[in-house]
Amino acid sequence: MGGRISIGLTAALIMTVSAPAIVHAQTEAQKALAGTEIRFLQPAMPQFAAIGRFIPEFEQKYGIKVTVDEIPFDQYRQRSLVEMQQRTGAYDIYAVDVMWLAEYATAGFLEPLMQYVKNGDLTDPGYDIDDFLPRAISGTGVWDDVLYTIPLGAGPVGVTLRRDVAEEAGVALPPRFDPSFTTDFMYETAKKVHNPEAGMMGFAQMPGRWFWGITYLPYLYAFQTPETVGNEYVDKDWKITINNERTIDSIEYFVSFRDFMPADSANWGIDEATAMYQAGRAFGLWNYQDFIKGFFEDPEAHPEIVGKNAHLHTPAGPHGMIDPWYGAWSFGLSVDSSNKEAAWTFIQWMTSKEIQERATEFGAGPSRHSTYKSETLAKHQPWWVDVYDFMLKTTNPDERIRVPEWAEISDIMGEEGNRVWIGEIDAATAAANMERRMTEVMRRAGYYIPGRTDLPPQHWRDMSYYDRLPSEWK
Amino acid sequence: MTDSKAFAGMMVAQPAERGKVRRLLSRLGPGNPAAFPWVLMAPTLIVLFAFGIYPFLNALYIAGQNIILSRPHAPRFFVGLYQYQSVIQDPEFWHALGVTVWFTVQAVFLEFWLGLGLALLFRRITVGAGILRTFILIPMILPPLVAALIWRYMFYPGGGLVTYYAGWITRALGFGEIPFLSDPTVAFHTLVFVDVWEWTPFMFLMMTAGLAQLPRQPYEAAEIDGASAWRIFWTITLPLLKPAILIAVVIRTMDAFRTYELIVVMTRGGPGNATTTLNVYLTKVGLEFFDASKAAAISLIMMMIIIVMSLIFIRAMRMRSQSAA
Numbered sequence: 034m035g036g037r038i039s040i041g042l043t044a045a046l047i048m049t050v051s052a053p054a055i056v057h058a059q060t061e062a063q064k065a066l067a068g069t070e071i072r073f074l075q076p077a078m079p080q081f082a083a084i085g086r087f088i089p090e091f092e093q094k095y096g097i098k099v100t101v102d103e104i105p106f107d108q109y110r111q112r113s114l115v116e117m118q119q120r121t122g123a124y125d126i127y128a129v130d131v132m133w134l135a136e137y138a139t140a141g142f143l144e145p146l147m148q149y150v151k152n153g154d155l156t157d158p159g160y161d162i163d164d165f166l167p168r169a170i171s172g173t174g175v176w177d178d179v180l181y182t183i184p185l186g187a188g189p190v191g192v193t194l195r196r197d198v199a200e201e202a203g204v205a206l207p208p209r210f211d212p213s214f215t216t217d218f219m220y221e222t223a224k225k226v227h228n229p230e231a232g233m234m235g236f237a238q239m240p241g242r243w244f245w246g247i248t249y250l251p252y253l254y255a256f257q258t259p260e261t262v263g264n265e266y267v268d269k270d271w272k273i274t275i276n277n278e279r280t281i282d283s284i285e286y287f288v289s290f291r292d293f294m295p296a297d298s299a300n301w302g303i304d305e306a307t308a309m310y311q312a313g314r315a316f317g318l319w320n321y322q323d324f325i326k327g328f329f330e331d332p333e334a335h336p337e338i339v340g341k342n343a344h345l346h347t348p349a350g351p352h353g354m355i356d357p358w359y360g361a362w363s364f365g366l367s368v369d370s371s372n373k374e375a376a377w378t379f380i381q382w383m384t385s386k387e388i389q390e391r392a393t394e395f396g397a398g399p400s401r402h403s404t405y406k407s408e409t410l411a412k413h414q415p416w417w418v419d420v421y422d423f424m425l426k427t428t429n430p431d432e433r434i435r436v437p438e439w440a441e442i443s444d445i446m447g448e449e450g451n452r453v454w455i456g457e458i459d460a461a462t463a464a465a466n467m468e469r470r471m472t473e474v475m476r477r478a479g480y481y482i483p484g485r486t487d488l489p490p491q492h493w494r495d496m497s498y499y500d501r502l503p504s505e506w507k
Numbered sequence: 508m509t510d511s512k513a514f515a516g517m518m519v520a521q522p523a524e525r526g527k528v529r530r531l532l533s534r535l536g537p538g539n540p541a542a543f544p545w546v547l548m549a550p551t552l553i554v555l556f557a558f559g560i561y562p563f564l565n566a567l568y569i570a571g572q573n574i575i576l577s578r579p580h581a582p583r584f585f586v587g588l589y590q591y592q593s594v595i596q597d598p599e600f601w602h603a604l605g606v607t608v609w610f611t612v613q614a615v616f617l618e619f620w621l622g623l624g625l626a627l628l629f630r631r632i633t634v635g636a637g638i639l640r641t642f643i644l645i646p647m648i649l650p651p652l653v654a655a656l657i658w659r660y661m662f663y664p665g666g667g668l669v670t671y672y673a674g675w676i677t678r679a680l681g682f683g684e685i686p687f688l689s690d691p692t693v694a695f696h697t698l699v700f701v702d703v704w705e706w707t708p709f710m711f712l713m714m715t716a717g718l719a720q721l722p723r724q725p726y727e728a729a730e731i732d733g734a735s736a737w738r739i740f741w742t743i744t745l746p747l748l749k750p751a752i753l754i755a756v757v758i759r760t761m762d763a764f765r766t767y768e769l770i771v772v773m774t775r776g777g778p779g780n781a782t783t784t785l786n787v788y789l790t791k792v793g794l795e796f797f798d799a800s801k802a803a804a805i806s807l808i809m810m811m812i813i814i815v816m817s818l819i820f821i822r823a824m825r826m827r828s829q830s831a832a
Binding site: 110114118139297440444451 | 576579664683684685687688690691774779781
């Protein structure tokens with residue numbers, strides 16, 4: 034009996050010790066990929082820097098060489114589309130921003146991924162696609178019910194404020210998602226701490242023309258009412274609806290932060306505004322959850338501000354509305370790749386439970402339940418824990434209407450908004466111009482052809498669409 | 508054995524091959540005056556067709572279609588002149604055209620007069636002229652992208668060399684900071700300034716070469732007649748320099764009309780659309796919205812504008828020369 038027990042214990046011990054090895058054991062199909070070279074195009078972003086640390090480990094494990102080309106964020110869409118439309122397969126893997134999936138997928142540039150996810154020869158048995166947050170997968174990677182990309186990290190946009198500066202001014206900052214953090218509160222606090230003589234500006238906005246589609250939108254949503262949510266840009270018939278009081282109020286609110294910024298800031302984007310905050314010269318800044326570690330809480334890079342920040346959601350508007358959107362980058366497999374199996378092996382390894390969790394130590398964000406719940410994340414990036422519930426229940430990944438025309442819509446918004454910032458036109462004129470020009474974009478794209486039945490569905494009006502289990506997508 | 512047979516066969520075939528070559532040479536060689544010039548021009552014509560005529564014909568074809576590169580599966584069909592109509596009806600196009608023309612006029616005007624002034628000045632400098640000339644030419648040698656980046660950081664809000672010292676001075680005088688890249692008018696003129704900085708050396712070089720070619724006799728005659736330096740400049744130097752001026756101004760006008768790197772790097776066409784030139788607008792349509800057909804129509808319209816402008820300028824210069832003669 035005792036012998037049997039000891040044999041059982043020994044077997045259990047062997048199983049426990051070798052479990053990780055079994056999980057990560059390579060299949061014959063994976064072993065056959067050794068010697069392959071794959072190329073990956075990515076933007077220069079903190080989260081890509083975080084996962085980049087793991088590439089040598091991947092290369093050593095699988096014998097697949099990975100070449101990474103990194104280009105500035107604001108040039109990434111242009112470069113990636115130029116490469117994709119040439120159909121040369123120059124890159125096997127593309128980083129895909131959540132906003133561009135519609136454009137890439139409808140063009141047929143990306144390979145559907147579920148066939149690889151379900152391929153036991155290429156995908157580790159422990160990969161568990163259902164471990165991803167449903168809305169992170171459906172919002173980031175699904176277009177027309179087909180899974181095209183796997184998210185790297187998915188989190189909401191927000192604002193980062195200097196807690197110490199607020200306290201010095203006698204202002205207590207509320208916790209994240211607290212309804213008391215409103216647009217009025219944020220403006221008044223910025224006004225209170227604004228002190229240009231002491232080198233502290235109340236807030237560093239990003240009014241540059243190219244950035245409105247990112248940094249102004251939280252305020253467009255904040256100024257909605259419960260009745261107008263979902264109709265920010267278009268109604269159910271795809272008629273543009275942006276020319277209204279809520280848009281005008283939100284533009285005026287955004288532009289009111291000009292009071293706190295230098296005269297020469299009309300072209301500021303993420304580089305300029307972030308540099309100001311990092312140098313300790315601004316009280317507040319727009320943020321994206323994935324940037325927090327790299328931009329604000331890295332003790333080696335930014336010792337002046339580490340630990341002094343409050344990372345909040347964007348403020349609630351006059352009717353209590355907050356921006357429900359989230360941003361995410363994901364891995365997309367090029368339909369023209371000649372190394373699809375090797376490329377998928379890289380994607381599944383980089384988005385595996387183990388690597389996702391380990392990468393959080395260096396600033397990568399989570400998109401899996403297991404990563405959100407991990408001790409590693411809680412230890413190295415505790416600010417993520419607060420947004421787990423939001424990402425499960427509140428976020429609406431389609432709030433920025435993911436249609437192939439988004440790039441033009443966003444550009445129009447930026448140009449007209451920026452003209453308000455520089456005082457060339459008023460907010461009412463900008464809203465009217467936006468509506469006129471966006472209508473023309475939609476008209477050119479064929480949205481108003483009578484009797485057309487193949488227009489994309491407006492999923493944001495039915496959130497149950499996003500809550501399907503990831504494995505249910507095609 | 509087999510090899511030697513094959514070799515023998517080759518030896519037999521060689522005279523026949525030589526005969527073919529001879530016949531070909533006699534048809535296309537110097538012996539045929541109708542064909543030989545075409546043979547000599549063939550490499551040039553091939554290059555011209557590959558890099559000039561074919562792209563032009565292809566642009567014409569694309570502008571007659573509805574091609575959007577990011578929608579490769581969308582049906583493509585002939586749309587006639589719709590893309591040109593779409594461009595002409597687009598207020599953005601007219602705004603960009605206005606910005607481009609105004610930018611070109613200001614930049615080329617300043618570059619020409621500064622370049623000519625420097626060239627005249629250097630005629631009088633005898634010591635260290637070579638070193639000074641090298642320094643003056645440096646901006647032109649820099650790649651436009653590098654020059655644009657240098658100035659972008661010089662005008663960087665708050666921390667750039669220019670913004671820092673200019674801000675320091677204006678604050679001391681009781682004014683605010685100068686919004687070099689944020690005020691529509693100031694940003695536009697900042698770009699003109701940088702373009703002038705970069706391309707005045709080109710004008711200087713062209714004018715220096717032009718001045719070196721001028722004959723001495725008219726000047727000697729004018730000096731004997733007691734003409735003032737001002738009068739000599741207006742009645743002798745400037746008219747005699749016209750060929751050099753024509754070439755320099757036409758080249759610079761075409762170049763300034765197509766300025767791209769400087770604007771994209773420094774303002775990206777902003778603030779608002781204050782510095783959106785035709786090239787920036789074209790790039791946005793072509794490489795951000797991937798509307799290849801509309802972009803092709805814009806580029807063809809741009810080409811027509813440049814050709815018409817050059818023709819008008821050349822004609823105006825000729826008319827002046829004739830009236831002066």
